[in-house]
Amino acid sequence: MINMISVCRKKSRAVSPVIATVLLIGLVVIAGVGVALVIFGTVNTPAPIKLDVLYISEFATTDDNILIDQFSVTLQNEERTHVRIELDGFELTFQNGTSIPGWSVNLEVSEILLQARTIRDIPLVCDTINGQELTPQNETIYITVTVFPEGSTSERSAKTFQSDLLVVGDTTGPFSLGLQVSTTNLGSTGLNMNFSASNNGSTNTELSLEFFTGSPESIFFVVNGTTRDRHYFSLARYSSTTFPDDVFLVNATSQATVDDNYLVLVYLWRESDLTILASASVVLTYTG
Numbered sequence: 001m002i003n004m005i006s007v008c009r010k011k012s013r014a015v016s017p018v019i020a021t022v023l024l025i026g027l028v029v030i031a032g033v034g035v036a037l038v039i040f041g042t043v044n045t046p047a048p049i050k051l052d053v054l055y056i057s058e059f060a061t062t063d064d065n066i067l068i069d070q071f072s073v074t075l076q077n078e079e080r081t082h083v084r085i086e087l088d089g090f091e092l093t094f095q096n097g098t099s100i101p102g103w104s105v106n107l108e109v110s111e112i113l114l115q116a117r118t119i120r121d122i123p124l125v126c127d128t129i130n131g132q133e134l135t136p137q138n139e140t141i142y143i144t145v146t147v148f149p150e151g152s153t154s155e156r157s158a159k160t161f162q163s164d165l166l167v168v169g170d171t172t173g174p175f176s177l178g179l180q181v182s183t184t185n186l187g188s189t190g191l192n193m194n195f196s197a198s199n200n201g202s203t204n205t206e207l208s209l210e211f212f213t214g215s216p217e218s219i220f221f222v223v224n225g226t227t228r229d230r231h232y233f234s235l236a237r238y239s240s241t242t243f244p245d246d247v248f249l250v251n252a253t254s255q256a257t258v259d260d261n262y263l264v265l266v267y268l269w270r271e272s273d274l275t276i277l278a279s280a281s282v283v284l285t286y287t288g
Contacts, residue, residue, distance in 0.1 A: 048079045049083055050077075051145060053073060054076055057071065057072050059170060059171045060174070066171070068126075068168060068171055072121045074120070074122075081116055084114070085114065087107075089145055090105065090124065092141055094142075100132050102127040102130050106124060141166050173200060175199055177195065180194040185287045192246065193264075195209065197209075199236065202238070203237050207268060207271065208232045208271055213262055213265070218286075221251075222249040250264060258288040262286060265279065
């Protein structure tokens with residue numbers, strides 16, 4: 001009986017210290033691996049990026065033809081992540097998928113940083129020698145933008161967003177203003193001023209000429225026989241006009257001094273937004 005009790009006690013002994021230590025180390029290693037996976041998995045997860053190409057605007061032509069070589073594209077960063085855009089990160093294509101060459105960002109920066117939850121206008125310009133300009137009112141395009149999370153240079157972190165179909169709109173200008181006088185001597189009978197104006201944009205525009213002088217008490221302006229300092233007119237798209245010789249006259253008052261010089265300034269205004277589009281000037285000598 002004593003022997004049987006002894007055998008039973010031997011069979012119910014605890015796990016050996018060595019085995020317990022091994023099991024404990026194993027549990028610690030498994031827990032550490034789990035924590036590492038959670039931490040590093042979170043760190044390596046790409047930051048959320050969502051960019052919208054909202055619209056294009058501010059179409060302009062800067063040369064003698066009527067084609068568009070400048071416009072702005074408006075972008076919206078919809079996430080809380082700052083993103084950067086490289087200067088070659090914009091691609092233009094026609095509706096049929098044909099690439100439009102020669103367009104680049106018109107900014108003196110190495111890259112564009114778009115803050116989280118912000119909207120920004122980015123000016124684009126066309127290389128008019130090697131690029132392809134756009135036709136006002138006559139073309140539809142897509143714009144594709146490639147962005148990176150701020151601080152990232154990995155191509156794997158880049159994301160590409162394409163706009164909806166965008167319509168190329170009207171150009172406003174450029175405008176020019178020419179001023180000619182037969183002589184710079186202003187006599188007592190006044191002097192006719194000859195003006196020419198041109199509209200190289202694709203919209204009809206309401207304009208005005210405004211006259212200034214450094215000595216308003218000495219010099220005044222006559223428009224169509226009436227003393228005033230402003231003249232309103234319209235100019236159709238892609239057109240120019242030359243005013244008749246007898247429309248504009250500059251004359252002197254009794255306060256003008258013989259042999260004094262007087263600066264005459266003329267501004268061409270766009271009436272829709274009261275913007276000065278062009279200017280011209282001449283210095284006249286009053287001869288009495």
